[in-house]
Amino acid sequence: MIPAIVFRYPSHVCPECRAHLIAYKTERRIVRSYSMGEFTAIHRIMKCSNHGTLFRSSMLESLVSPHCTYANDIMVEAAMGRFIKGYSCSEISAGLNNSISESHVRLLSNRGMDILMEIHEENIPRLKDAMNSYILQIDGTTDS
Numbered sequence: 001m002i003p004a005i006v007f008r009y010p011s012h013v014c015p016e017c018r019a020h021l022i023a024y025k026t027e028r029r030i031v032r033s034y035s036m037g038e039f040t041a042i043h044r045i046m047k048c049s050n051h052g053t054l055f056r057s058s059m060l061e062s063l064v065s066p067h068c069t070y071a072n073d074i075m076v077e078a079a080m081g082r083f084i085k086g087y088s089c090s091e092i093s094a095g096l097n098n099s100i101s102e103s104h105v106r107l108l109s110n111r112g113m114d115i116l117m118e119i120h121e122e123n124i125p126r127l128k129d130a131m132n133s134y135i136l137q138i139d140g141t142t143d144s
Contacts, residue, residue, distance in 0.1 A: 007057035008044040019050035031064050032099055033071035070100060070108060078105045079112030
């Protein structure tokens, strides 16, 4: 049996108007995580009884992206294995006990690298200030 973890907004009152939060909707989905294994995420979305604003669990959103099955830590492991350690997608899939397919490893690792590039591009001015000038060179191969 797959364990279930309940996620909800941490407060019982609206942070804006201090009105009581009421249950709006409960969503369930299976999540696969590298560190936590497979579990059912039960997300209790709350609604302000005064003005109707919805409140979601930030903890769940930090673990897994909306509408995704694989947690962010699997994306990081796949990207690190593929681009840092040089493993193929099949090796990474086998290392994760085949709980994720090779095609999903490829998609997740590509997404992880896209996110890393965005973070890097946002911080180029800070990096230049810290290093005066730098050269970044990536030399390697990956499976297609």
